[in-house]
Amino acid sequence: MKVIxxxxxxxxxxxxxxxxxxxxxxxxxxxxxxxxxxxxxxxxTSIATAxxxxxxxxxxxxxxxxxxxxxxxxxxxxxxxxxxLNTRVTPILSxxxxxxxxxxxxxxxxxxxxxxxxxxxxxxxxxxxxxNEPLLVKLTLPAHSNTTVIVKVSNSSGLRxxxxxxxxxxxxxxxxxxxxxxxxxxxxxxxxAISCLILYAFSRKQYFAYTGxxxxxxxxxxxxxxxxxxxHTRSAGTVQLMIPMLVMLITVxxxxxxxxxxxxxxxxxxxxxxxxxxxxxxLIAFVWLFPTLVVTLFCFITTPIxxxxxxxxxxxxxxxxxxxxxxxxxxxxxxxxxxxxxxxxTVSGLYIFTNSRVAFVFICSLSCAFSLGYAVMKxxxxxxxxxxxxxxxxxAKSAAQDALLHERLSLQESVRQELETQVDERTxxxxxxxxxxxxxxxxxxxxxxxxPLTGIKNRRFFDKKLVMELRRSRREQTPLSxxxxxxxxxxxxxxxxxxxxxxxxIRTAADTIKKQLQRPLDEVARYGGEEFVVLLPNTQxxxxxxxxxxxxxxxxxxxxxxxxxxxxxxxSAGVYTSVAEDINNPEIFTERADKALYFxxxxxxxxxxxxxxxxxxxxxx
Numbered sequence: 001m002k003v004i005x006x007x008x009x010x011x012x013x014x015x016x017x018x019x020x021x022x023x024x025x026x027x028x029x030x031x032x033x034x035x036x037x038x039x040x041x042x043x044x045t046s047i048a049t050a051x052x053x054x055x056x057x058x059x060x061x062x063x064x065x066x067x068x069x070x071x072x073x074x075x076x077x078x079x080x081x082x083x084x085l086n087t088r089v090t091p092i093l094s095x096x097x098x099x100x101x102x103x104x105x106x107x108x109x110x111x112x113x114x115x116x117x118x119x120x121x122x123x124x125x126x127x128x129x130x131x132n133e134p135l136l137v138k139l140t141l142p143a144h145s146n147t148t149v150i151v152k153v154s155n156s157s158g159l160r161x162x163x164x165x166x167x168x169x170x171x172x173x174x175x176x177x178x179x180x181x182x183x184x185x186x187x188x189x190x191x192x193a194i195s196c197l198i199l200y201a202f203s204r205k206q207y208f209a210y211t212g213x214x215x216x217x218x219x220x221x222x223x224x225x226x227x228x229x230x231x232h233t234r235s236a237g238t239v240q241l242m243i244p245m246l247v248m249l250i251t252v253x254x255x256x257x258x259x260x261x262x263x264x265x266x267x268x269x270x271x272x273x274x275x276x277x278x279x280x281x282x283l284i285a286f287v288w289l290f291p292t293l294v295v296t297l298f299c300f301i302t303t304p305i306x307x308x309x310x311x312x313x314x315x316x317x318x319x320x321x322x323x324x325x326x327x328x329x330x331x332x333x334x335x336x337x338x339x340x341x342x343x344x345x346t347v348s349g350l351y352i353f354t355n356s357r358v359a360f361v362f363i364c365s366l367s368c369a370f371s372l373g374y375a376v377m378k379x380x381x382x383x384x385x386x387x388x389x390x391x392x393x394x395x396a397k398s399a400a401q402d403a404l405l406h407e408r409l410s411l412q413e414s415v416r417q418e419l420e421t422q423v424d425e426r427t428x429x430x431x432x433x434x435x436x437x438x439x440x441x442x443x444x445x446x447x448x449x450x451x452p453l454t455g456i457k458n459r460r461f462f463d464k465k466l467v468m469e470l471r472r473s474r475r476e477q478t479p480l481s482x483x484x485x486x487x488x489x490x491x492x493x494x495x496x497x498x499x500x501x502x503x504x505x506i507r508t509a510a511d512t513i514k515k516q517l518q519r520p521l522d523e524v525a526r527y528g529g530e531e532f533v534v535l536l537p538n539t540q541x542x543x544x545x546x547x548x549x550x551x552x553x554x555x556x557x558x559x560x561x562x563x564x565x566x567x568x569x570x571x572s573a574g575v576y577t578s579v580a581e582d583i584n585n586p587e588i589f590t591e592r593a594d595k596a597l598y599f600x601x602x603x604x605x606x607x608x609x610x611x612x613x614x615x616x617x618x619x620x621x
Contacts, residue, residue: 023080024165026089026141031170035163036063038079047106050076050150068159069348072293075159077151083141092171093149095135096162098227099240100155105137108148136171160347182226185362189369190219196376203380207260211376214253215369221246222365226358240292244299247340248284251303252277254310254333261325261375262317269313280306300344307337325382328375332368339364451526453503454510462525462533466586469537473580481544481577483534484593485513485551488570488605490530501562505569506530508560516551533590541577541610548573548608556606570606572597577610 024033039058044050058078068075083089095103141147153161166174196212199205224239224246255277264270280302287298314330339361407414449461457465466482473480487493487509494502506526513524513532527533534551536544552571560567574596576589596611603609 023082023146025082025084026091026165027084030091030167032164032166032174034065035079035165036065037061038066038077038163040066040068040075040077042073042075044076047104047150047152050078050106050152051108065162066159067161067346070293070297071159072155074152074154075161077153077161077163079149079163081139081141081147081149081165083143083145083147086143088143089141090168091139091141092166092168093137093139094164094166094171095137095151095153096164097160098135099243100135100153100161102152102154103135104152106150106152107139108150109142109145138168179226182222182358182362185366186219186222186226189215189222189365192369192373193219196373199380205376205380205383207257207376207379210253210257210260211372214250214257214372217246217250217253218365218369221250222362225361241288241295244295245284245288247299247303248280250336251306252281252284254307254336257372258310258314258329261329261379262314264313264317265320267316269316273309273313276306276309296347300340300347303340304337304344307333307340311337323382325375325379328371328378332371332375335364335367335371339368451510454507454526456510456514456532457523457525459525459527459533462523462527462535463586465523465525465535466589467583469535470580470583470586470589472537474583476538477579478538479540479577479579480589481536481539481541481575482589482593483536483544483548483551484527484574484590484597485509485532485534485548485571486573486597486601487530488572488601490569493567493569497562497565497567501560501565501567502530504562505560505567508558509555509569509571512554512558513551516547516554533593539577541575544575544577545608545610548575552606552608572600572605573608574598574600575608575610 024035038061039055040061041050041053041058043057044053055078058076066075066077081091093105139147139149151161151163153159193212193214193216196208196215200208200212221243224243255273258264283298283302287295290298310333311330314326314333318326318330342360342364403414406417449457451458469480472478487505490502490505493505509530510524510526510532513534517524517534521537523535525533525535534547536547539547552573555569555571560569574593576593576596578589582588592611596609596613599613600607600609
């Protein structure tokens with residue numbers, strides 16, 4: 001049994017080694033592949049020793065990105081790429097961690113070095129569209145070849161080396177979309193910071209300044225994490241130092257913001273917190289003089305403790321006097337703390353996350369920025385309301401004192417003035433009430449003039465508008481045109497598809513008619529059911545017929561899509577144009593247009609008929 005156990009162990013080790021040595025194959029369907037099975041070693045001192053060393057002495061990594069945590073020794077990584085195509089290909093090797101001090105890539109073909117490049121500060125690839133991606137290497141793979149790639153990575157604050165092999169176009173497409181999204185999100189946080197600083201300039205409220213500073217540094221932090229800083233500088237060491245420094249500065253700024261939002265009473269917890277933050281800020285002033293690894297470790301050790309203390313003291317304030325700004329500040333602190341803990345776990349290599357590191361950090365950062373903005377805006381509103389209430393109280397007291405003074409001077413005069421004041425107040429209240437009633441009546445009249453289904457004017461509005469336009473037509477001796485329109489076979493649509501679909505058809509017809517009217521004076525109204533009327537002041541008969549034909553054609557070519565069903569329908573129209581003579585009989589225009597519409601409905605539909613109907617046309621039909 002022991003022999004069988006030993007054999008099974010050996011087979012397990014063998015298969016694990018084979019799995020780790022999987023070769024990356026490039027075929028016609030290749031677009032990208034994560035390189036999660038590699039050999040790595042700390043032993044080689046040069047590319048020559050790396051080539052000559054036995055792979056059996058190297059460590060293997062299977063089915064996960066290489067993350068060695070806080071490791072300062074240079075690591076050598078080796079993997080193989082097989083080109084199965086009949087042509088030469090030029091894939092791009094992407095090292096998805098822009099915060100590495102030095103990366104050297106050696107391209108070996110038949111155990112001979114084909115090319116090598118130091119991408120610590122490389123030139124951009126020819127025609128490279130992604131200007132903030134420094135860690136890209138273009139590989140040249142001959143047809144039907146096996147290529148060995150050896151990568152040497154040196155970094156002063158941890159080794160996290162996620163590798164991906166890309167087809168060039170796929171890489172640029174993916175990165176362009178991703179960088180556009182991250183750029184927009186960073187821009188949003190930055191704009192929130194500028195907005196808070198502008199509010200501080202106008203209101204002189206210090207919590208706006210603290211929030212603006214925190215969100216501004218938060219946007220710069222995201223800018224560095226995404227690698228956008230490489231547009232201006234190629235120094236990864238500077239960025240590695242800036243990230244923990246920004247994190248610690250943001251942590252320090254949370255103290256004055258917490259004091260402004262929570263307004264804690266003087267208790268032991270807050271006294272200790274001030275002492276801790278003072279010591280923490282003093283250490284930050286000198287810690288940047290130490291190596292980057294020391295700064296990173298100091299940040300990872302102290303920052304969660306300080307943020308945790310913030311959370312505890314904020315919870316105490318919420319327990320004593322809960323308010324929405326305090327709860328929003330607590331959410332911001334928890335979001336920022338979650339991002340920092342996630343950083344610690346990722347950088348130290350304690351756990352391999354399958355999701356994107358940057359995506360989670362963005363979610364936490366946006367939550368932090370949103371919560372801070374909401375907290376200070378809510379605090380500003382609460383303070384403003386409190387000031388208004390105080391001012392109103394002072395005004396009321398002053399008015400009472402003035403009234404008492406007048407009463408002491410002369411009781412009779414006071415009584416008279418009181419009566420006059422009461423009369424004036426009642427008159428003013430009555431005027432205000434009448435004004436409000438007039439406004440409500442206007443609003444009600446506006447609602448009564450609109451059709452609730454289509455949003456266009458209703459028949460009541462049309463009747464009033466027609467009388468007005470009749471007076472204008474008679475006064476100015478200009479032609480007035482009326483178009484009556486009706487949806488063809490609307491009952492069939494209702495019976496076939498139901499009333500909801502019929503309502504959608506009516507709405508679509510109303511919208512289409514409204515879009516064809518270009519002048520402000522032209523009006524369309526729902527006359528009743530599926531019937532519409534268009535009023536065209538100062539419009540000749542030919543123009544009215546042209547507009548009616550335009551409406552008919554637009555509706556005939558416009559389909560309605562409801563619940564996966566496409567419905568086409570037509571409309572018939574009747575036109576009447578005349579200069580108004582009798583303003584007391586406005587029904588003449590609608591009746592004659594309706595007669596033309598009736599003729600169009602009875603003789604084929606989907607047509608425009610003008611009134612009077614020519615006898616020749618009537619006989620031909």
